[in-house]
Amino acid sequence: MKIKSLLSGTRMFFCVVVFLAIGNDAYSQGKSIKLMDKQDGTPIPDVHYTYNGQSGISDEQGVILLHLKLGETLYLSHVQYGKQSIASSDVISAGNSGILKIQEAENYLLPVTLVLVRPETGGAGTLEFSAQSKLAHDAGALLESVSSISSIRKSGTYGFEPVLRGFKYDQINLVLDGVQTASAACPNRMDPGASQVPINMITQAEILKGPYSLRYGNVFGGTINFKSSEPEFREKATPVGRLGTSYETNGTILRTEGVAGVSGKKADFRVFGAYSVGDDYTDGEGVDIAARFNRLNWGGKLGLKISEAQTLGVMVSNNFAKDVDFPALPMDLRKDNTWLINASHSATFYEHSLSTWKTSLYGTFVNHEMDNLDKVLDPRMMDAYTDASTQNYGGRTELRFNFDRSHVFAGLDYRSESAEGHRTREMLMGPMAGKVFIDNVWQDAEVHRSGLFGEWHVHRTGYQLVFSGRLDMNNSTVNDPDARFSSIYNDLESNTVHPSLSVGGTRFFNEKISLGLWLGRASRSAGIAERYINQFPVGLDPYEMLGNPNLDPEINNQVDLILAFQEGSMRLDINVFASALRDYISSEIRPDLQPAMSSAPGVRQFVNIDKALMTGFEGSWKQQFSDNLSHDLSVAFTYGQNKDADEALPEIPPLDVRYRLTGSFADNKIRPEILLRHSFKQDRVATSYGETKTPEFTVVDAKIAWQISAPLSLSGGVLNLLDTAYYEHLARSVRSAEARPIYSPGRSFYITLSLNFL
Structure with missing residues (x-):
């Protein structure tokens, strides 16, 4: 028996060796x-x-x-x-x-940065702390992981307004899936477009810098395109789902998110939801910062495969925020209710010059309420309440044609934006006690934009050229003008035409070195706030801002030079840019106008300044030292100058340096990470806006992620490890006697758990 067993084992061993040899062969x-x-x-x-x-x-x-x-x-x-x-x-x-x-990388050669929010299963970035990203309750905060993006902060934890290379507000084209927009209903922009993005259904944020890619709308300083997940069709109906939760100690922040659905051969349907709630946090000096927030996002997405070449998609999302503290503003957010609805159709044509045809339609509806009832005021002169809303409608259709070693995008788009709202002031003290005043904040303003665009990509061995053009028609008006506003301006309507052009390309000298040069000229008309805001304090200082319907379009003439070097696992990228700005939209004090509220020091009117300049650079150095260790060094700097007033442009972030060291162990199942960020002092400030200098600071974060099994992952870490007391240059100041800036949170521990069956 033992001999037979030994012979059987020998035969088995021999068969295995032969099998492996055949297999390897x-x-x-x-x-x-x-x-x-x-x-x-x-x-x-x-x-x-x-x-x-x-x-x-x-x-x-x-x-x-x-x-x-x-x-x-x-x-x-x-x-x-x-x-x-x-x-x-x-x-x-x-x-x-x-x-x-x-898959084609359409914008690979442009000045572009990709922020991976939800990496695909099995992708190289599977453990790039994606679970924590999906749980983020504000896309503006998520974008701050990019060194060239900062945020205007009027709250400690909510409503972060992205600033890209010094460009902000309507100078940035922020869209969802290349088309959908959301306009802030709050005059103080408590609800910027980034805060309305359903993060847990987003796969990546595509950041296109400069006026070069003109396909996604009128772009002035750059485009931020949030891409939602594509439908996944499977041969057999398969249930899919994901569930994640996290807890952060400083501010007692609890976040949860989930997705559930079914993917089949002809349909992919998913429902999603996310809920986040937080309280006041403590900064590095031990001071409590008012930072309450409560946000719920939910919705559903349906993809239908109506033929082998055509798909339909529909997504409905609702964002509901309530009781959010904004210590830098005269009011707090009481309720913000937003609906985002979009539908899309995609068709692919085989063996034809016409390759694809994509069409999207959308509607966005924002209802916003804010008041000062929770503000500690001594004395309390009045109670104030604002109810405002915005509506956005639009659509986009795009054709792609493939030719011999080139391809062309051509299409048209349309956007309609309207805003209305009133502020109610009830006087509590003084000779006007008991009186109620109603201020027409938005004057029921409208802006309509129609655009034609085209983009031609020429491919040759060793280089690629891209020619992009766009023609926009812009019309703006008001339906309920305020008497005081009408007395200042004779004409409240505006009709303008905006041509925009860009050309650029990249030359590959060899497998290691490439050089790109991009030239662009873009113009844009003023937005609703810049044209029609009716004496409301929405700027950097407490002056009431007065819109100006007679503003000229501002123009950006920009150049980007991009050098890339790659050898083995090391890659170096350097991007230098310069923008010569004409008719730049700024503001000036009008001493002849009286503010609506006695607490405001005066009135500022939006105006054009003849010349301004922005220039700067970004750089990154990435290297994989070994199978277990890699690093990433990035730096970004912008210089802004008002050439007319011979002073710095306001709200330009300082030089920012970041270093990330990442490990990979246990077959990439365990990934520790250390992130160091140093922000230099900003002493180039616009004193005419009351802007003050910001000291330098250094912040260290430490994280670790563990892929416990295929569906289950656990991550945790500590933010602001050294408990540094610091504040960002773009953080506004708390409205109090001290006017202390909103400091960022001190040391905070967090833990995240995610279960993924997508």
Whole structure:
């Protein structure tokens, strides 16, 4: 029996060895793989590839030859598709099928930054703390992970307003899925568009810097495009879901989010929701900062595959916030209720010059209420309440045509924005006690924008050129003008036409070095607040702002120079930019006008200044030291100057340096991380706006993520490890006798748990 058992074991061992040898030999055989576009199935020539010591370029039919080996990653590089890494399992599958489909990187060569919010399963960024990102309750705060973006803060935890390279408000085109917008109903912008984004349904934020990519609307200083998840169709109906929760100690912040649905062959339906609540936090000096917030987001998304070439999509989302503290403003948010509705259709055409046709329609409805009832006022001269709303309608349709080594985008879009609201003031003291005043804040204003756009990408071996153009028609008016406002201006309507043009390209000198140059000219008309705000304190200082319907369009003439160097696992990027601004929209004090409220020092009127300048740079250095250790160093700086007044432009963030050290252990299941950020002092300030200098500071965060199993992950860490007392340059000051800036939170511990079956 023992001899028989031994012989059986020997035979088994011999069979296993033979099987493995055959298997390894099979994988080592040369396999022809055809590289094809994921969208339209066309072959992709001139793709540089590196794989297990092999390298080459795909032929005219997109074919490459690989000797497959388990565990090896395929690296691809192409002027149109960017740099991509293909996991070993996908390479083996491609070897068996003979086809590998890759996704085009449409904006790869532009001055662009991608913030990965929810990486795809199995992707290289699976543990980039994505669970914590999905739980974020404010997209503005999430964007601060990019060194070139800062935020105007009027609250400690809510309503962060993105500032990109010094451009802000309507100078930034912020959209959802390339089309949908949300306008702040609050005159003080407690509810900026970024605060309305349903983060847990977003996969990435695409940050396009400068006036170069003109496809997503009238862009002046840059575009921030939040992309929601695409529908996933499966051969067999499969339930999908995700559930996450986190707790943060400083401010007792509790966050939860979840997704549940079914993915089938013809339909993909998901419902989603997120709830976050927090209280006051303590800063690094031990001072309590008013920071209450309460936010609920919920909705659903449906994708239908109506044929092999056509899909329909519908998403409905509701954001509801209440009882949010804004210590830098005269009122607090009492209630903000926003609905976002959009529908889309996509068609793919095979073996035609017309490749795709995508159309989207949307509506956004914001209802906002705020008051001063919770403000500690001594003496309390009055009670104030504001009820305001905005509505946005619009749509976009875009065609893509593929030609020999070039492709073209062409389309049109439309946006309609309206705002109305009134402030009620009940006088409690003085000779006017008992009287009630009603202020017409928005005057039922409207702005309508229609646009035609086109973008031509030319591909040649070693370089790519992009020509982009746009023509916008802008019309604005008011339906309920205030008598005092009408007495200042004779004409309250405006009709303007805006041509915008850009040209740029990137030259690949070899596999290591590339150089890009981009030139653009864009103009934009003033937004609703700049044209029609009716004496409301919405700026940096407490002056009441007066809109100006006679503003000229502001113009941005910009250039970006981009140098990239990559060798092995090291990559260096340097981006230098300069913007010559004409008719820049600013403001000036009008001593001849009286403020509506005695607490305001005066009235500021929006005006054009002849010349202004913004210039600066961004740089990053990324390197994979080993299989277990990598780092990322980034730096960003902007210089802004009002050439007319010979002083700095207001609200320009200082030089910012960040260093991230990341580890990867236990087969990438455990990832510790240390992040150091140093913000230099900002002593270039606009004193005419009451702007003050900001001291430098250094903040250290520490994190660790653990992939417990395929669906289950756990992460935690400490924010502001050294309990540094600091405040951002763009943080507004608390309205009190001391006028102390809103300091950021002191040391805070957090933990996050996520269960993912998507």
